[in-house]
Amino acid sequence: SEDRWVKASPALLAALRAQVDAMDLEGQVKEWDSEQRQLVFPTLNGRITRHGHFIEAVWQPLLSKAGLPYRTYHATRHSYATWLLEDGADLRWVQAQMGHASIEQTAGTYGHCRPERHESAVVGLDQYLSP
Incomplete structure (x- = not known):
């Protein structure tokens, strides 16, 4: 699939920026390289999160924390x-x-x-x- 630019709301952009900043800080503490620190949702050891792990470790907890049913x-x-x-x-x-x-x-x-x-x-x- 091709890369494309999509519009996002200011609130979404702020939330993503906060997540990126948090991961950058965590990456500095864990001494990750600059590429690892650019990941939005890395694994605990700074690797790219795979689909199944993302669903289990990121997506489901986010929905639960927001009080939303699984989707x-x-x-x-x-x-x-x-x-x-x-x-x-x-x-x-x-x-x-x-x-x-x-x-x-x-x-x-x-x-x-x-x-x-x-x-x-x-x-x-x-x-x-x-x-």
């Missing part, structure tokens, strides 16, 4: 796209954020979002037809 981070990705669209983000921009190959993939996956918004959009057409 995959793919489900969280789905929520991200859904909330963007519900807040009025352009479908093509969401496509780029999600890394979808086609607009059809994005529309097919998230086209069901907020059907009541579709109804209000049609009702809103009356303002253009009224004298």
